[in-house]
Amino acid sequence: MILLTGANGHLGANLLRRLLRDGADVRVLLRRGSDNSTVDGLSVERVYGDLRDPQSLAAAVSGCREIYHAAALVALHNRRQEFFDHNVMGTRNLLRAALEAGVGKVVVSGSLSAVGYDPLRPSDESMPFNPFQEHMPYAFSKACVEHECLKAVANGLDVVVAISCAIVGPWDFKPSRMGRVLADFANGRMRAYVPGGFEFVAARDIAEGHVLAMRKGRAGQRYIFCSGFRTVDDLMGIYERVTGRKRPPCVPPGLMAFSASAAGLVLDRFPTVPRRFTPASVRLLRMQRRADCAKAMSELGYQPTSIEQAIQEAYEWFVDRGVVKRPLAVARPHAVGVDS
Numbered sequence: 178m179i180l181l182t183g184a185n186g187h188l189g190a191n192l193l194r195r196l197l198r199d200g201a202d203v204r205v206l207l208r209r210g211s212d213n214s215t216v217d218g219l220s221v222e223r224v225y226g227d228l229r230d231p232q233s234l235a236a237a238v239s240g241c242r243e244i245y246h247a248a249a250l251v252a253l254h255n256r257r258q259e260f261f262d263h264n265v266m267g268t269r270n271l272l273r274a275a276l277e278a279g280v281g282k283v284v285v286s287g288s289l290s291a292v293g294y295d296p297l298r299p300s301d302e303s304m305p306f307n308p309f310q311e312h313m314p315y316a317f318s319k320a321c322v323e324h325e326c327l328k329a330v331a332n333g334l335d336v337v338v339a340i341s342c343a344i345v346g347p348w349d350f351k352p353s354r355m356g357r358v359l360a361d362f363a364n365g366r367m368r369a370y371v372p373g374g375f376e377f378v379a380a381r382d383i384a385e386g387h388v389l390a391m392r393k394g395r396a397g398q399r400y401i402f403c404s405g406f407r408t409v410d411d412l413m414g415i416y417e418r419v420t421g422r423k424r425p426p427c428v429p430p431g432l433m434a435f436s437a438s439a440a441g442l443v444l445d446r447f448p449t450v451p452r453r454f455t456p457a458s459v460r461l462l463r464m465q466r467r468a469d470c471a472k473a474m475s476e477l478g479y480q481p482t483s484i485e486q487a488i489q490e491a492y493e494w495f496v497d498r499g500v501v502k503r504p505l506a507v508a509r510p511h512a513v514g515v516d517s
Contacts, residue, residue, distance in 0.1 A: 183248030228267025346380025379487035
């Protein structure tokens with residue numbers, strides 16, 4: 178039996194479907210009161226609990242040989258205590274429960290934001306997180322999550338960290354920040370964009386990366402999974418080809434950062450309101466951060482796939498769910514090779 182946390186999230190939803198295609202018996206940890214319709218119709222065992230409740234986790238891990246921990250609070254707000262409670266203490270509680278239950282191996286989802294950054298070279302697994310640089314609370318929490326993983330390894334638990342970049346692809350129920358950007362573009366609601374760039378990973382690739390980390394990853398190690406760097410201009414070009422719409426105007430990053438700061442003064446009071454850009458997200462785009470997945474390729478046999486195909490799959494999935502409306506003049510494309 179495999180336990181998966183975070184099945185409602187973008188990463189977890191793709192990983193769950195990958196595991197089920199492989200014929201695995203999967204148990205999903207869900208929270209009562211959440212929208213758990215994302216697993217409706219799937220052959221999974223449901224258990225209910227909370228990462229902040231150690232007693233519920235003891236029952237969830239019972240009888241499991243492997244755990245994929247993909248659950249995390251991912252948000253743009255600054256409520257630091259919530260990040261600590263959910264991400265750091267939640268991971269600590271789960272790893273303790275796994276150790277006590279004799280679980281064979283745990284793969285924990287990490288973030289590129291918790292990997293060291295050097296503007297002169299791509300980030301790799303050897304680069305330490307620098308707490309004295311400017312980071313969002315989420316990044317601090319994910320760096321602390323990795324620390325909890327190393328503590329668990331020291332206590333005898335086999336734990337591997339699978340590091341994700343910005344995910345693009347289908348099964349994006351909430352949707353994610355990148356999913357909202359694509360949906361806004363496809364629906365003609367994107368008014369402007371800011372130049373920059375980032376390292377992206379196809380949803381199918383990060384799911385594959387987790388499986389490879391479980392099969393071949395070494396205890397205490399972390400592995401970066403990415404599909405390639407794209408500038409925002411590159412991304413807008415892909416969106417144009419996929420959706421048939423024209424891109425909005427590009428605005429100077431300084432102006433966008435100012436606008437995001439001004440909007441934040443109001444929206445910080447309403448943390449549930451979706452925010453496309455914040456000063457921190459604009460800063461990340463301007464960094465044009467790159468990542469190196471050579472370690473995952475050499476040790477695990479990881480092979481990244483097409484980012485454009487992942488975006489095409491995400492668009493078709495949004496169309497099928499009614500999240501976006503396909504322009505009448507745009508036929509369903511065949512050249513990208515989307516899997517059914």
